[in-house]
Amino acid sequence: ACGNDEQTSKGEASGDYEITVGLSQSAGGTLVDIAHQEGYFEEENISVNRVGFANSADGLNALQAGKIDVGLTFGTAGPLTFIANGSDFSIIGGHLEGGHPILTKKENAGQYTSLESYKGKKVGTIRIFTSDIVFRSALEDAGIDWKNDLEIVEFKTGSMLLEAVASGKVDVAVSANSFYAQAVDMGLEAVAWSNDLQEGHVCCRVVTRSELLAEEDGEAYKRFLKALIRAERKKIEDPQSAVTAAKEYMKVDEKVINTIVNDSHSNYSSDPSREKVVQMWEQMKEIGYVENVDDIDVNDYVNIDLYEKALNELIEQYPDDVYYKDQLVRFNEQNI
Amino acid sequence: MVQLLERPVPQQNPISAEDSTEYKTKIKVQHIDFSYDATTKILNNIQLEVKEGEFLVFMGPSGCGKSTLLRMMAGLEPFSNGNIEINDKSVKETHPDCGVVFQDYSLFPWLTAQANVMLALKQRNKKMPKKELAHIAEQYLTLVHLGHAVKKYPGQMSGGMKQRAAIARALSYGSDLLLMDEPFGALDPVTRIQLQDLLVQISAEQKRTVVFVTHDVDEAIYLADRIVIFAPGKNGAVTKSIQVPIEKKGTDRKKLFENMEFRAFRESLLNEMNEQIVNSLRTEIADGAGI
Amino acid sequence: MVQLLERPVPQQNPISAEDSTEYKTKIKVQHIDFSYDATTKILNNIQLEVKEGEFLVFMGPSGCGKSTLLRMMAGLEPFSNGNIEINDKSVKETHPDCGVVFQDYSLFPWLTAQANVMLALKQRNKKMPKKELAHIAEQYLTLVHLGHAVKKYPGQMSGGMKQRAAIARALSYGSDLLLMDEPFGALDPVTRIQLQDLLVQISAEQKRTVVFVTHDVDEAIYLADRIVIFAPGKNGAVTKSIQVPIEKKGTDRKKLFENMEFRAFRESLLNEMNEQIVNSLRTEIADGAGI
Amino acid sequence: MLTFFKRYNLTILIGIIFIVIWALVTKYATWINPVIFPQPLTVIESFSAKIGELVTGVVSSMKLLIPGFFGALVTGIVGGLFFGLNKRSREILMPYFHALSPIPPTLFIPYVIAILPTFQTASMSLIFIGAFWPVFLGTIHGVLLIEKHYLDNAKSLGLKGPTFLLKVVLPASAPHILSGASTSLGMSFLILTIAEMFGASSGMGFFIQYYSDFSQYHYVLAGIIFNSIIIVAVMIAFEKLKKRLLFWTNLKADGK
């Protein structure tokens, strides 16, 4: 059976609210898994179902069609593309920032010291994937004409890209976090990370349909965010909990899970990070990933109120806890 | 010799009750011109009337269009010039009700002999239980000496067996018009004689109209009320009807064949055909149409 | 009547030069038992020798196994009991060299009559240019009165035409053994006589051995040196050879048929067959095997 | 059982030789990429490690495949018979069939997700779409190629309606229908990997898709081998059935 009914039975016995979360199979849903494991959803009286997708576009379509309520790990570029095409989505929170390696064969690793060294090379990227956008805008910012000075070959999936770089069909691969473990096995090495190119760039965003937020002022989603914020904290305090939480859903070896969820370059954060989202939107416009969108104000599609409310409620609930207050500070830095 | 089965359809021939001597016309062939393609004309202005209950035999050189005309009568070959009416209805509009034995006796290879016959039987006896249909089918097959082969598939039968199964199927179909294209061609002489007698008996007793193609002169004379000879020509074949002048009712077969009248008629018939072939060979040289 | 074509293979019959009266054996059928499936036995211990140049005719009731034996001779039906040797080689090991006319005269429907014949011709004349092959093929087709239909596909031919094309193909194959299964069954009487004469001429002049299946008694006597009658029985058919006692060489056809000797022989042959069928019908009731 | 080994001894031998070569090459050839060409032993280990998941996968996949495939089979045959027999309808719609049949099933994913109520029905529909065309087009082709003799026979017997369909058209076109159905069956398994890209959490296709997303080819190969075994079993059963249905053709002479 599909994840749907199976997961439903696994969900909390009863909740006032029910949310179906869609996520990318290869990225997993670390914060959701931790929240689940630690019973945060239960405490918030929401039951959460998980639905896996192999492809972000399919997941976002499912969101648009009302088959799921929240898209968790479909990147930033994906939801923004849908918004550019007329979908009424709202980004209400965050999940992951940074963490994508740029890979090449071990013997060539020395060649890539700066952005300049990509000139004249064949660079493979994953189309519409965050790291691709980050890479291109980094080149652009460095004054490199990425259309002419190097050859960019786009791939549909990360695994194809991996084969291409391993067999020497491309020189470097602007890859994704979930492939790092296999890449190392293949004798590849990371010469840079996406965070190096752009500090704290956003990756997976928590996205939902705007219309859903109209019901009870988005009460359910606020509760969902509260659980995520708590999960974020749990992960910082106990990284191993992320592995045990993910193990239930991700069927790969623990070693691989660990590189995905606990890699030092990946920063799991539930903050919506509006400014970075807007920055990526601008970058996407710049490199031509979205076109004819001058009449769209992307700020309309980022809802930071819910996150703020969630944070404030947590501060109220745990008045002595400085953690949440720190988060509010970060929130104010990144969103306002 | 062979006991006839009860006919599956009881009121087959309402007019036979009248016992009128004035015959109704069963088939009316009017001004038929036919060709498969532009180059060769097959039939040339054929005119023919077949009376109800008549036994008509087609003869003629190979490839002259006998099967074609028969197929047209059966409503299987579309045509534009002229008209064919069966029971006063044009075969172009109403598919004629007739039992057909094709020259290549094509049974359905995925059905047993019995199932092939049952298919025909069922057409008239929609409501009859399957068991009964099977029983009647078996009787029909026994009639053509295939009682032992009811469960055989066409692929397991000899040429003559397939032909007999096709005959059984046509008979069982229960139509009062039978179109038979060289049905006895692959039968041994003994069986052939038995089936000839069977056919004569059926056509006479049940007043079925039969159009029958054969190459056997003796068979033609023995069976026919009238023989239609096809003569190939430049613009397609023309036909010539010859009434069989011999009274055959009740005559012993052997005696008949030794009858001088019979032998003379036979001779004249053969001569007629021979002449036509020589003629046609002559035309062929001139314009490519042929036998 | 018809001029024979030059044979494509010149040294066909080296022994014919010897003109020896002592015949060589062409076909040797030894202890053949055959059945398609466990339930019905078809052939029962058949023993037969065919001399080189002999014209052998198979007769017998429909479904008794004539085609089966012919197909076995042609190496097309695998068997385990007994042996068939052609030119002293077992057909199980060496595929026999023979021209075959099948009962269902199956030509290749995707080739024209001419191309069908050319296929056979080419087997002996690998090097011959295509044009010449085409020419010879046309001559063979003309021999069977199909000169006008060389370009026709089997689907565009009448039953008799297909049969004649198959005969042309078998003749053109140029083997000195011909196996023919009711080849004249669908021919009109005039053409039939002509082709009979053609066959007699070919077999005599070129010393070809012919095994021929027919249901026509006159044809059998006219053609055969020896007639093999198949009699169905409980354990499959048995055969009985009858030498044709009539000297036919140079005799006029018509005279021959009126010959008292001929008629007597004809009668005895028919009686023989009739008896067998009655016998077999009797056995059938007892054990289900049949004609 | 013994005859099975006797018939397939060479088949098995080839399989063994292949595995040995594979083992040697992956072990000693340094130019071989160990991730996409794992050693057979690794695959066997993966196989035993994931057997439970694989078996559950078969069950979940069958729940999608059986309705999808049989739905396609029934509608494909019925539709194919209809369009095969109705010249005018065929003429009108054939261009659409030609245009629609090669559209990659992946492209339907957003539409089936949007239109159909559940992920299961969406997946089934994808399988349905993929499996539909071969059997549908095969049936049309088969009907068009029915020998004229059979049609003439049917016509002269006045066969119509269900009898005509069941006793004449269906058996006569069966060789093409079954050949199409066999392609459809293969297609269904192929589409499974696409149909389980969303909403699934187990399945034969899911398994392969999932691990190939992580470039874990030892699992992928284990999955392919496992699936192949199942597919071969299904296919051999199907061939047996085919041979029975086509008993009147030459296929029976193939002696199995």
Added chain:
Amino acid sequence: MLTFFKRYNLTILIGIIFIVIWALVTKYATWINPVIFPQPLTVIESFSAKIGELVTGVVSSMKLLIPGFFGALVTGIVGGLFFGLNKRSREILMPYFHALSPIPPTLFIPYVIAILPTFQTASMSLIFIGAFWPVFLGTIHGVLLIEKHYLDNAKSLGLKGPTFLLKVVLPASAPHILSGASTSLGMSFLILTIAEMFGASSGMGFFIQYYSDFSQYHYVLAGIIFNSIIIVAVMIAFEKLKKRLLFWTNLKADGK
């Protein structure tokens, strides 16, 4: 030309009606997802905006498709004839064919990328693999179903080698071979979208795949429509050819 319109007037009418409904629904139905159901006008605009790209795409795709498809056709027919005629070889390898044929072509992507020297050859091989199976299995099926009559005839004429193959086996099995080839052709177009997922920067499949990654369905639909037109043209040409090759069957009666 006039007869074309006469024959296809209803076809065109249906197309128009469909477009009208589509226009109305996408315009007025609010429950319709505007991303995946763009308005026809948008699609037409996209069409004209991207026509250059589409045409270039056809050229690049043909460079992959033609070698892939024809390679598959030739090897499929030759291989199919071989295995159709050699019972023992068939018996030995058939289980492998059944096992390999339904493996989703996507799974071969890593291997073709790793093994083959260029992206082009990798893409061609994928098309080859996808197109190979239908024509190969169709040919085997066709050879197995050859009527015994024809084989007996050939045997008694002593036909062997090339003559036997070309004059008997090939024409007799042509109905199934061509039906397989037609599936293969459809398959090739389908595999194009997979084969152009890597290394390509233009192509019929690339276009569709590319814009569907960006969820720009108005472009996707424009691409599908454009491709469909080309595929229909190719298919109709192929059907014509088929009808000519199968002139001796009942297909000719289909009157086109």
